Amino acid sequence: MELVISITIGVLAGSGLWLLLRPRTFQVIIGLSLLSYAVNLFIFGMGRLRVGVPPVLDPSVPTNLALYADPLPQALVLTAIVISFAMTALFLVVVLAARGLSGSDHVDSVERSS
Amino acid sequence: MTFADHLIIAPILIPLFAGGLMLLLDGRRREAIAAISILSTLALLAAAIGLLVSSMTQDPAQAVRVYLLGNWPASFGIVLVADRLAALMLVLTATLGCAALLFALASWHRAGSYFHPLFQFLLMGLNGAFLTGDLFNLFVFLEVLLAASYGLALHGSGRARVSASLHYIVINLVASTLFLIGVSLIYGTAGTLNMAALGERIPALDPSERRLFEIGAAILGVAFLVKAAAWPLGFWLPALYAAASAPVAALFAVMTKLGFYVILRLGSITAEAGGGTSIFFAEGWLFTIGVATICFAAIGMLASQDMGRLAGYSVLVSSGTMLAAIGFGGTAMTSAALFYLVSSTLTVAAFFLLVELVERGRTPADDVLAVTLEVYGAADEEEAEEEEEVGVPIPAIMAVLGVAFLACALLLSGLPPLSGFIAKFAILNSLIGQHWLTGGGTVSLQGWILLFVILVSSLATIVAVTRAGIRTFWTFTERELPHVRGIELGAVTALVALCVALTVQAGPVMRFMHVTASGLELGRPYVGAVRSQPRITPPQPERTP
Numbered sequence: 001m002e003l004v005i006s007i008t009i010g011v012l013a014g015s016g017l018w019l020l021l022r023p024r025t026f027q028v029i030i031g032l033s034l035l036s037y038a039v040n041l042f043i044f045g046m047g048r049l050r051v052g053v054p055p056v057l058d059p060s061v062p063t064n065l066a067l068y069a070d071p072l073p074q075a076l077v078l079t080a081i082v083i084s085f086a087m088t089a090l091f092l093v094v095v096l097a098a099r100g101l102s103g104s105d106h107v108d109s110v111e112r113s114s
Numbered sequence: 115m116t117f118a119d120h121l122i123i124a125p126i127l128i129p130l131f132a133g134g135l136m137l138l139l140d141g142r143r144r145e146a147i148a149a150i151s152i153l154s155t156l157a158l159l160a161a162a163i164g165l166l167v168s169s170m171t172q173d174p175a176q177a178v179r180v181y182l183l184g185n186w187p188a189s190f191g192i193v194l195v196a197d198r199l200a201a202l203m204l205v206l207t208a209t210l211g212c213a214a215l216l217f218a219l220a221s222w223h224r225a226g227s228y229f230h231p232l233f234q235f236l237l238m239g240l241n242g243a244f245l246t247g248d249l250f251n252l253f254v255f256l257e258v259l260l261a262a263s264y265g266l267a268l269h270g271s272g273r274a275r276v277s278a279s280l281h282y283i284v285i286n287l288v289a290s291t292l293f294l295i296g297v298s299l300i301y302g303t304a305g306t307l308n309m310a311a312l313g314e315r316i317p318a319l320d321p322s323e324r325r326l327f328e329i330g331a332a333i334l335g336v337a338f339l340v341k342a343a344a345w346p347l348g349f350w351l352p353a354l355y356a357a358a359s360a361p362v363a364a365l366f367a368v369m370t371k372l373g374f375y376v377i378l379r380l381g382s383i384t385a386e387a388g389g390g391t392s393i394f395f396a397e398g399w400l401f402t403i404g405v406a407t408i409c410f411a412a413i414g415m416l417a418s419q420d421m422g423r424l425a426g427y428s429v430l431v432s433s434g435t436m437l438a439a440i441g442f443g444g445t446a447m448t449s450a451a452l453f454y455l456v457s458s459t460l461t462v463a464a465f466f467l468l469v470e471l472v473e474r475g476r477t478p479a480d481d482v483l484a485v486t487l488e489v490y491g492a493a494d495e496e497e498a499e500e501e502e503e504v505g506v507p508i509p510a511i512m513a514v515l516g517v518a519f520l521a522c523a524l525l526l527s528g529l530p531p532l533s534g535f536i537a538k539f540a541i542l543n544s545l546i547g548q549h550w551l552t553g554g555g556t557v558s559l560q561g562w563i564l565l566f567v568i569l570v571s572s573l574a575t576i577v578a579v580t581r582a583g584i585r586t587f588w589t590f591t592e593r594e595l596p597h598v599r600g601i602e603l604g605a606v607t608a609l610v611a612l613c614v615a616l617t618v619q620a621g622p623v624m625r626f627m628h629v630t631a632s633g634l635e636l637g638r639p640y641v642g643a644v645r646s647q648p649r650i651t652p653p654q655p656e657r658t659p
Binding site (some may be wrong): 036047079102107108 | 268283294297
């Protein structure tokens, strides 16, 4: 499972980075989204990957922290998802404004002829 | 728990509630919104000064005040910590906020909707980031301030602003992902995000974990160097600051200092664990980056044609100088860098406001003329011979602006007699004094490099600012005079007057900076205060379950 998760993070981050360096604003938005997915998975992975263990205290499980998943990275991921979602929405608005003002969807608002 | 104990959270709550209240009000009731904005910013200044005073009067062991949010002990909950450095930054932010708001009230706050709420949220984010004692909470406050800053950077709209903001947003979103990667690596290895607890746990780390932890710290550091606009991560800054409206740019001047603040803070907490050297930026990287930033900014200053970009590059000079200074290390150097921080932030903010006033009378034709003047300099001389006027009268408003410009030029370049000189002199003095007088040997190579770079950057500043000043105040007297309102001039004058006050009171201020820097050097008071902060026991034991 560790291999699958790490390959997923790597592929997401790699494609996100590549798209981020492209000249069109739409590609940049998708790149940023992919990067934030990669980072969210990475934060989750940093809490150590466990299968089938609860993150919150459960009366039926013996009181031993080794039997629980770390709840903190999950809370952090939740915050990070909300923030990155909001920032993507805000960025979309700015991109639309730039498109309207300059008539171009190039990231520099100017088309390069070559 | 007295009122004074709750004062720590006031710099976050005041702008939060003020901003929220403004959003509820109808957007057309401008006077009410402006009144709330003024009251809130003044209250913020009062709270910040209160925190600063209370951190000064107590003995060093008690100067660090800790606020447990939700009354959770520090290892579980989030803490706010107010020590001298944090209180100093709060006062600086609130002062800049007051000046920028005063300036904006003349006309800029009507240039678009939601100026005042965004302004308050930006202040809230800045204050929260200075006060927080928790890495993830720092991320949240950074995002609050960045979201508000995106809105403010776009304030007034226009193609240049939208285009510059686009780059700014992308760069900061990428920096935020780097921040998150760093934070999660630190959590994965050290098991905590509380800064004080980190300071305690680093020495106990397993060597294999330690390597991973250092990678996380380095990634986190890169994110903050982006905020501090260090070379080669600061290319976004001059275009954005030149494009942003003047009061916004003035407030943004403190935003680059936030990156510097966090680097200083994390460095001080982890210093002990690293055996004297900081875990964040050991091995002289910070010094190299700082010197490179100064060089880049000095060249940029000489090359910039309009004054907005010139002001943008002067922000880069100041952040480069501070980074190089703390990279060099030593208590004397850190205290000099802190003095420089206050002086240069006030100066740059005043300069941004001033540039907007001066540029008001400027038409695009002037800029074209300025370029042609350089190329065909001879034509100008002939013209001057033809019309032999004896004494062209300088309009009063240009004279006032000219005096303010002169003061800013002196402050920026570090010429006597104003505080810019004292700040740079303190840095140079600790550079030479440390090794020459006490060490008995010679100044190290690093010291010579920094000495040389700082002096050359000052020279470049003088050349660039003088050229811009001559072009604006001595030539083209026939152009339209800028319409300047009293409160706008008042905001600029207040900032310059603060720099003058800093010059007059340089001794006490310098002593305060020295105590602050030596408190940082130890690191221990901060960690100890956070770790030992007791929970509040409620007066009635019968609590609702």
